[in-house]
Amino acid sequence: MEKAIGVIDSGIGGLTVAHELMRQLPKEKIIYLGDTLRCPYGPRPQNEVKEFTWNMVNFLLERDIKALVIACNTATAYTLGELKQKLNIPVIGVVQPGARAAINITKSNKVGIIGTEGTINSNVYNYALKKINPNIKVHSLACPLFAPMIEQGLLSGKSSRKIVKKTMDQMHKEIDTLILGCTHYPLIKNLIQEMLGNEVTLVSSSEETAREVSTILEVTNMLNQKVELPKHEFYTTGKNDVFIKVIKDVLGFHHNLHYPITTEKAVI
Amino acid sequence: MEKAIGVIDSGIGGLTVAHELMRQLPKEKIIYLGDTLRCPYGPRPQNEVKEFTWNMVNFLLERDIKALVIACNTATAYTLGELKQKLNIPVIGVVQPGARAAINITKSNKVGIIGTEGTINSNVYNYALKKINPNIKVHSLACPLFAPMIEQGLLSGKSSRKIVKKTMDQMHKEIDTLILGCTHYPLIKNLIQEMLGNEVTLVSSSEETAREVSTILEVTNMLNQKVELPKHEFYTTGKNDVFIKVIKDVLGFHHNLHYPITTEKAVI
Numbered sequence: 001m002e003k004a005i006g007v008i009d010s011g012i013g014g015l016t017v018a019h020e021l022m023r024q025l026p027k028e029k030i031i032y033l034g035d036t037l038r039c040p041y042g043p044r045p046q047n048e049v050k051e052f053t054w055n056m057v058n059f060l061l062e063r064d065i066k067a068l069v070i071a072c073n074t075a076t077a078y079t080l081g082e083l084k085q086k087l088n089i090p091v092i093g094v095v096q097p098g099a100r101a102a103i104n105i106t107k108s109n110k111v112g113i114i115g116t117e118g119t120i121n122s123n124v125y126n127y128a129l130k131k132i133n134p135n136i137k138v139h140s141l142a143c144p145l146f147a148p149m150i151e152q153g154l155l156s157g158k159s160s161r162k163i164v165k166k167t168m169d170q171m172h173k174e175i176d177t178l179i180l181g182c183t184h185y186p187l188i189k190n191l192i193q194e195m196l197g198n199e200v201t202l203v204s205s206s207e208e209t210a211r212e213v214s215t216i217l218e219v220t221n222m223l224n225q226k227v228e229l230p231k232h233e234f235y236t237t238g239k240n241d242v243f244i245k246v247i248k249d250v251l252g253f254h255h256n257l258h259y260p261i262t263t264e265k266a267v268i
Numbered sequence: 269m270e271k272a273i274g275v276i277d278s279g280i281g282g283l284t285v286a287h288e289l290m291r292q293l294p295k296e297k298i299i300y301l302g303d304t305l306r307c308p309y310g311p312r313p314q315n316e317v318k319e320f321t322w323n324m325v326n327f328l329l330e331r332d333i334k335a336l337v338i339a340c341n342t343a344t345a346y347t348l349g350e351l352k353q354k355l356n357i358p359v360i361g362v363v364q365p366g367a368r369a370a371i372n373i374t375k376s377n378k379v380g381i382i383g384t385e386g387t388i389n390s391n392v393y394n395y396a397l398k399k400i401n402p403n404i405k406v407h408s409l410a411c412p413l414f415a416p417m418i419e420q421g422l423l424s425g426k427s428s429r430k431i432v433k434k435t436m437d438q439m440h441k442e443i444d445t446l447i448l449g450c451t452h453y454p455l456i457k458n459l460i461q462e463m464l465g466n467e468v469t470l471v472s473s474s475e476e477t478a479r480e481v482s483t484i485l486e487v488t489n490m491l492n493q494k495v496e497l498p499k500h501e502f503y504t505t506g507k508n509d510v511f512i513k514v515i516k517d518v519l520g521f522h523h524n525l526h527y528p529i530t531t532e533k534a535v536i
Contacts, residue, residue, distance in 0.1 A: 133293070
């Protein structure tokens with residue numbers, strides 16, 4: 001099916017999901033919308049996140065997508081159930097794939113979660129993990145500085161390092177698996193891994209979500225069967241300088257992935 | 269949904285899938301049928317494998333299962349399409365989850381596959397991988413001795429070691445990911461890893477299949493919501509001494525997993 005996979009996020013974090021979709025499903029077209037104007041969603045109240053998410057969804061539905069990925073943990077926490085119920089295309093959030101991957105990987109059943117305040121306070125990961133396996137012990141930690149820091153393009157360097165160390169020092173020491181419960185966090189994965197040591201396996205909700213989109217598209221016979229390179233479309237609601245920088249430099253779309261990519265400003 | 273997940277295999281190999289289902293989905297009941305009397309399926313012609321597989325499927329359908337896992341790569345290769353079309357419950361094979369996991373893991377896009385002659389000659393993994401990502405280079409190797417060796421309970425020791433070394437020496441050296449394309453192989457995973465070295469990541473189709481069963485049951489709202497320990501049922505068509513040995517000792521069901529387990533002889 002040649003229709004696109006729609007991807008929405010509060011800003012640039014969801015680009016890690018788009019990147020993984022393009023890597024794992026190179027034949028699929030992506031239409032991405034990042035609400036950079038109103039980012040971050042993490043500290044916003046539930047009804048506001050819901051409203052903003054619906055604005056984005058409506059923008060993508062006009063572009064006739066075959067599946068919707070909510071590439072934002074906060075938006076997934078607040079809107080997944082509602083969107084699954086109301087849309088007649090598969091809706092995939094980023095929480096459940098990360099939870100299932102962690103259940104697969106953990107040996108000790110002690111799993112850590114880091115995310116925005118919204119995601120952590122919503123308890124969405126505890127619920128997703130325990131729904132499947134009640135034996136999992138969950139250790140959550142809100143990291144309110146990470147997403148804004150990454151949105152500024154601060155992905156390495158002294159100050160980022162300091163913030164990541166100070167935050168990760170508060171994580172429970174006995175976990176063997178950590179879910180990066182915010183799609184921004186893969187962009188500072190190396191820093192987080194360094195602070196925790198190699199005994200802890202990091203689960204990228206971005207990678208795992210792309211993997212499950214692949215599963216669902218195949219099970220529902222919706223994989224694209226054509227072999228031409230897809231023309232991806234990227235939209236932002238605000239300034240897109242950091243956005244384009246992340247697309248080009250950090251995620252390396254230019255070098256390793258598919259072209260062409262169009263980037264446009266969206267009014268939603 | 270309190271109905272069971274049905275699992276079929278040519279013999280004991282599928283127990284690795286059952287084990288992973290029980291570990292990753294501890295609230296789900298498993299009904300397992302191993303056709304130990306007619307094992308191995310690997311060298312048998314396609315129409316025979318189809319007939320035997322349908323015998324097993326009919327045995328399980330009488331027990332009112334909510335999903336069917338074909339925990340045998342050979343049977344998946346020959347019957348998945350037909351079973352998906354004819355049954356009105358989700359049918360999950362072991363090939364596609366392993367393929368998707370390999371696509372997620374590989375960095376070099378050079379993926380090795382080992383399996384029975386039937387699985388390798390069917391080209392089912394090449395098809396599954398390239399359908400999703402045409403850039404993957406696939407290096408296949410049939411390992412006709414592995415499954416019969418494991419069915420005899422020979423999981424370590426000098427002769428097993430020799431067979432595994434001699435076989436794995438023939439694998440292409442540049443792969444970074446190897447799919448264990450037979451559900452028996454996780455039982456000799458350590459030996460295979462030793463022969464290939466730690467740079468190659470092994471993908472267990474058993475683990476990955478359990479992960480995808482979890483995905484599909486959630487997406488279709490079929491996860492069991494009750495919290496009591498499920499009473500699993502295990503059936504074999506032939507002698508079940510090795511079968512029970514593998515359940516008890518090797519997979520450690522007794523110690524780490526759920527009880528009770530019943531083991532019965534099945535006439536199919």
